[in-house]
Amino acid sequence: MARAATTTDVFNAVAEPRRREILDALAGGERSVNDLVEAVGLAQPQVSKHLRVLREVQAVDVRDEGRRRMYRLNGPALEPIHAWVSGFERLWAERFDRLDLVLEDLKRKEEGDGHGT
Amino acid sequence: MARAATTTDVFNAVAEPRRREILDALAGGERSVNDLVEAVGLAQPQVSKHLRVLREVQAVDVRDEGRRRMYRLNGPALEPIHAWVSGFERLWAERFDRLDLVLEDLKRKEEGDGHGT
DNA sequence: ACATCATATGCCTATATGGAAATATGTCAA
DNA sequence: TTGACATATTTCCATATAGGCATATGATGT
Incomplete structure (x- = not known):
């Protein structure tokens, strides 16, 4: 068996440091994908892919605004981590x-x- | 590039649920490998391998006691997780x-x- | 319809994984 | 020394990655 999918749970999703950076960047509020691209210094496709993972574990929500997609944190998804480590x-x-x-x-x-x- | 090694940091180490179970089992105090094998219901080699990962990220310490190896938690290694998620x-x-x-x-x-x- | 901006997806590859089974290492006891 | 117990390591394999790059989808304005 291989390693669990990154979308299995939020623990796996945030094991990737870039995804934590993205969540950190979203802590300040809603951001568009391009904003995040600038914030984390990755190529746009990679950011989109990380965002997909974060969406699948419910760590972020999206909202369409014209041609942009605004991402925002969905904090409660992180609660299991906090609960466990606490x-x-x-x-x-x-x-x-x-x-x-x-x-x-x-x-x-x-x-x-x-x-x- | 592949996914980061599980020994890269404690976030990756703890992404594996079996390793969290092991840490949970150690929360009650020192335990031998066989104890842990019973506790988590995995084969012994797997447990040893998980323990190796946990050792490499400093999440556990070992002590030799006769032919047994007693593992114990090293809690502070988990602090970065708590700090981040908090x-x-x-x-x-x-x-x-x-x-x-x-x-x-x-x-x-x-x-x-x-x-x- | 068209060009343009914004984002998502598909394909490729090297790499590390977790479980299984076999085996190696190490320790005690007689 | 030999045997039994406790733990670690090695080998094998199917699988999911993360990044690079090309491209598809989608919305806007003219």
């Missing part, structure tokens, strides 16, 4: 380390003085 | 939607009544 946040976030300390402290106290039920 | 959080988090409303409201007011400089 589960590991405590492993690097300092504030959570400190929270851990507090919790351990509480636990120690509770076990220490026997004023329980 | 930039888009406002696009789906309800509380931010409401913040947007408030801001727009303020803006309207400011533009509406001419009490400027």
Whole structure:
């Protein structure tokens, strides 16, 4: 079996750095394809192809405006990534380390003085 | 040019669902390869290969214990993902939607009544 | 109808993949 | 040393890429 298609899910779609750049460029608001071509410095066909992938995983929406096609972010499509990676946040976030300390402290106290039920 | 190697960065490494499963399984603490084989239901060689990829992007660390190799998470390697996707959080988090409303409201007011400089 | 601008699609190629199966490496125990 | 267990590596293969380039589609103005 080969690698999963880039359109399988948003994880695969954003594994490509150029596609992340495109999403970053769209963070400022709607943009036409040509705008994006300038923004990411790729040839137009490549940008269109990346946009297709992003469309298929719902990461972007399109709107026709005359001869141009305006692309915009569809943020919620990225939520699964955030949800997944947030589960590991405590492993690097300092504030959570400190929270851990507090919790351990509480636990120690509770076990220490026997004023329980 | 082909697709970027899975070991290029953590985004690519984690695009493979089986590797995410492995990381999930490691969230509970250190595990041997055989443990992981059971946990994810893949053949041992595949698991070893996935673990190699995860090692190369620093998402896991290994420790030798007798004939077993104990793998553990190295959370901070996932931070770039969290950092990137968090930039888009406002696009789906309800509380931010409401913040947007408030801001727009303020803006309207400011533009509406001419009490400027 | 025509020329022009804007975007999408098709074709080509080198390349890395993930699973399967076989095998190599490494460690312990007797 | 030999055997059993634990893990890693190699080989094989079908498949999907990403970029380059040519071209098709679509909308606009004259």
